Amino acid sequence: MTTAKHVRVRFAPSPTGHLHIGGARTALFNYLFARNEGGSFILRIEDTDRERNTVEAVHHIIDGMKWLGMDWDEGPEVGGDHGPYTQLERLDIYHQYAQTLLDKGSAYYCYCTPEELDEKRKLAMKRHLPPKYDRRCRSLSDGECKTFEGEGKRKVIRFATPDRGETSFTDLIKGRVGFKNGLLDDFVIMKSDGIPTYNFAAVVDDHLMNITHVIRGDDHISNTPRQILMFKALGLDDIPEFAHLPMILGSDGSRLSKRHGATSVIEYKSLGYLPEALDNYLALLGWAPGTEREIFSLEELVKEFSLGRVGSSAAIFNPEKLEWMNGEYIRATDLDVLTKEILDVDSGEAPFIKTAEFEYLKSVVALEQERLKTLTEFPEMTKFFFEEDVEYDQAAWDKIMTQEHVPGLLNGLKDKLGKLTALKAEDVEKMMRDLAAEMGIKTSLVFHPLRVAVSGRMVGPSLFHMVEVLGKDRVLKRITDTLQLF
């Protein structure tokens, strides 16, 4: 029976904090590739660094992925046939494989202490020599081992790297990449506390989980020969394909960090970004559709994605373009949905959003939708729709309200608006245009003062619709209040 190889990819974060922008991009590309190929997407937790990992971080990562709209076929919360999907729960498996390597002579115990190694490394650096492990323990006799054991020395297991030959592979993104084996260290695969290191655990798991494609950041490219060598030493022939994604950098070209602003996915959520916009933006960081189109939903990305169209040079994360894209998504979002999203944003400083009546809130959202770039801007932009008193912007007052005709105008407006039964936008507009004609002045001289009187500002949505939404009572009260300031 010959069926096309079923694609299986994994995202394998180590839970040290929130889901990082770079990690999210890696997860996304794995997800898009898997879904595009009709394959499986697996989430695996690489928690072999006891110092840095936390359980909360696992939840943070899961939350981040869910928020971005990704789901996985195997992994935490969903299980699967190749579990467990958390490395610390797979310790027995690693020991078994380490033993195999030991038996084959492809690995050996090393009794050197971290202090000794550290000193040697420093010395080598000082002499400008490559700081490689000197393989002192590689040729230990059984007797010597016994002696060390007797002394109760702690030991690690090291991989016996071949010192001849070359290990090369064809990266799906970078092309042919080769490394001389002799340059590789006899790296540790099992730490003295019995926990495997990354390079070893990843190989064992990728094999056992039938991973067909390893898609990860290109900071892992030099780990690849070590992993390939291990597959070979274990006698495994299911070496996956590799695809190394270009890095995402900060504005100054260095690794993306706190200095460059928000770096975790969840921060973007609280900053008022829509997950679809982040997905879309992240997809375009490294991948290009080959057409001039830029806006793609997750489903569309799945359909269009291919590793062949992933570029190979690092990309600088550009918050401005993300913001523009977020605005595009906000404008395209259904009004009900958008209103709910705004309600979901943490508006701690603006409780009036939460207590507002839904239909009213919705009508305000409708007026501001095309102006919003992020959800979090909403409260500040629309305060005057919800609060009793208006705060007058100083510049607006100075520019508009100090004109001679204003008090008289407002009085007249108050009168005319009072006579309308309900403030329908088109009625208000007609009345005001007529008034301007009557007074023989430009319409803007009539419109702007009312805008400042009811909103306190010079900029905002269509005046007439604003007045309609605010309602007659509020509008009249605000004109009255404003009049008292003269």
Add this chain to the structure above:
RNA sequence: GGCGCAUUCGUCUAGUGGACUAGGAUACCUGGUUCUCAUCCAGGAGAUCGCGGGUUCGAAUCCCGCAUGCGCUACCA
């Protein structure tokens, strides 16, 4: 230091030997629509394709060297 990867407008990118006087997007500027802002529309400026050699009738595209940036070089992942 060694090894690896990368290098097209400020930024994201298209480009796989001739259609490139290098296309799009964003940001910026100008004009139009409009009650302001925003949206939308039209236009502008912005890249000697990192540098130097080569291959070729012809190179952003292929090869070599250099420079620069980033990554790895851990009992981190």
